Amino acid sequence: MRKRYLMTPGPTPVPAEVLLSMAEPIIHHRTPEFSSILMRTIEDLKYVFETKGDVLIFACSGTGAMESAVVNCFSPGDKVVVARNGKFGDRNFQLAKTYGLEVVDLKYEWTSTVNPDDIAAALRNDPDIKGVFVTQSETSSGVLNDVKAVGEIVRDYPNAILIVDSITGIGAVDCKTDEWSLDVVMTGSQKGLMLPPGLAAVSVSQKAWGHVEKSKLPKFYFDWTKAKKSLGKETTPFTPPVSLIIGLGKALSLIREEGLDNVIRRHSVLAEATRAGVVAMGLELFAPPEGRGNAVTPVWVPEGIDGGKIPRIMSDKYGVTIAGGQDEYKGRIFRLGHLGYFDRFDIITTLAALEMTLDELGYPVELGIGVAAALAVFEENPI
Numbered sequence: 001m002r003k004r005y006l007m008t009p010g011p012t013p014v015p016a017e018v019l020l021s022m023a024e025p026i027i028h029h030r031t032p033e034f035s036s037i038l039m040r041t042i043e044d045l046k047y048v049f050e051t052k053g054d055v056l057i058f059a060c061s062g063t064g065a066m067e068s069a070v071v072n073c074f075s076p077g078d079k080v081v082v083a084r085n086g087k088f089g090d091r092n093f094q095l096a097k098t099y100g101l102e103v104v105d106l107k108y109e110w111t112s113t114v115n116p117d118d119i120a121a122a123l124r125n126d127p128d129i130k131g132v133f134v135t136q137s138e139t140s141s142g143v144l145n146d147v148k149a150v151g152e153i154v155r156d157y158p159n160a161i162l163i164v165d166s167i168t169g170i171g172a173v174d175c176k177t178d179e180w181s182l183d184v185v186m187t188g189s190q191k192g193l194m195l196p197p198g199l200a201a202v203s204v205s206q207k208a209w210g211h212v213e214k215s216k217l218p219k220f221y222f223d224w225t226k227a228k229k230s231l232g233k234e235t236t237p238f239t240p241p242v243s244l245i246i247g248l249g250k251a252l253s254l255i256r257e258e259g260l261d262n263v264i265r266r267h268s269v270l271a272e273a274t275r276a277g278v279v280a281m282g283l284e285l286f287a288p289p290e291g292r293g294n295a296v297t298p299v300w301v302p303e304g305i306d307g308g309k310i311p312r313i314m315s316d317k318y319g320v321t322i323a324g325g326q327d328e329y330k331g332r333i334f335r336l337g338h339l340g341y342f343d344r345f346d347i348i349t350t351l352a353a354l355e356m357t358l359d360e361l362g363y364p365v366e367l368g369i370g371v372a373a374a375l376a377v378f379e380e381n382p383i
């Protein structure tokens with residue numbers, strides 16, 4: 001018998017009570033019963049997004065929400081800033097290009113944070129800029145970008161909105177949508193929300209609705225105006241993923257029970273313990289100290305070790321699935337996820353499997369050294 005452990009930053013593990021809630025017989029979506037679940041779930045999403053504005057949901061992965069932001073907020077030829085320092089920032093760039101937007105490209109190394117001063121300079125230099133795209137938690141690199149600082153800049157430009165991919169930020173780090181003036185924020189179900197893949201949520205500020213009114217890009221399924229209008233009637237424009245929304249209701253009730261601040265604190269302690277564990281093994285962290293998120297810990301593959309083998313042995317031999325590097329960092333880094341339904345002993349399990357794997361690959365590691373370092377963090381920071 002081998003137990004399986006899903007230790008990636010998406011999809012993430014799903015609590016048993018959430019899985020069970022989704023196993024109930026399907027109810028029809030045009031019923032008062034479903035409407036009440038839907039509206040309660042939207043309210044709970046507002047709690048997690050820290051907004052009093054609109055939150056819309058769509059049956060799609062996170063990328064669908066990203067695409068919806070482009071087609072709902074802009075018109076062909078609109079000028080936008082895309083600040084990117086990883087694979088998901090690159091996706092914003094590709095989406096903007098796909099829809100014929102003119103992109104002011106702020107491209108950084110994957111090991112750097114986005115510099116808000118560059119965004120301020122771009123906006124100052126060009127009054128035509130209508131939007132700024134930033135990834136809060138870059139899952140490909142573990143880098144956390146300071147979207148609060150960017151919000152303070154963009155809020156002074158009445159013609160520009162700030163669009164934040166917080167797909168692995170929400171539920172893991174602070175993402176204060178209203179307080180930080182984040183106009184559009186999005187997340188996906190298979191990340192911090194502790195659900196299977198298939199659902200995405202997006203918040204829309206009043207300023208962003210102003211853009212939506214002027215937008216000329218074509219849209220149908222992802223039409224925010226239609227979604228908002230339907231929510232006004234306590235329903236959705238098309239058949240919603242009924243089971244996922246019921247599961248989301250359950251997952252959000254777990255988050256409410258724990259309290260959002262405690263959820264974020266738990267993630268911060270798990271991330272700290274993971275970092276302490278890998279550093280104790282003599283490994284090097286990928287993300288810079290000034291910008292490390294709580295969702296995932298990317299680690300450099302040590303010199304002389306075949307990077308592809310680390311996730312493979314961990315999964316095949318120990319049942320622990322972690323993520324490899326993406327794009328140019330494939331085989332050069334590996335990524336340990338700790339997002340959503342994770343507690344202390346998930347970190348201990350991952351670190352123990354990593355030690356055994358490195359040992360097998362001939363990397364000199366004293367078994368238990370990373371585990372001990374993580375335990376020390378947990379002793380100091382009860383969660």
Ligand SMILES: *Cc1c(COP(=O)(O)O)cnc(C)c1O
Pocket residue numbers: 010061062063064088135137138139165166167168188
């Ligand atoms: C997962 C993720 C996405 C969306 O990816 P999908 O596979 O479409 O769900 C976008 N941005 C970030 C930062 C992510 O982690």
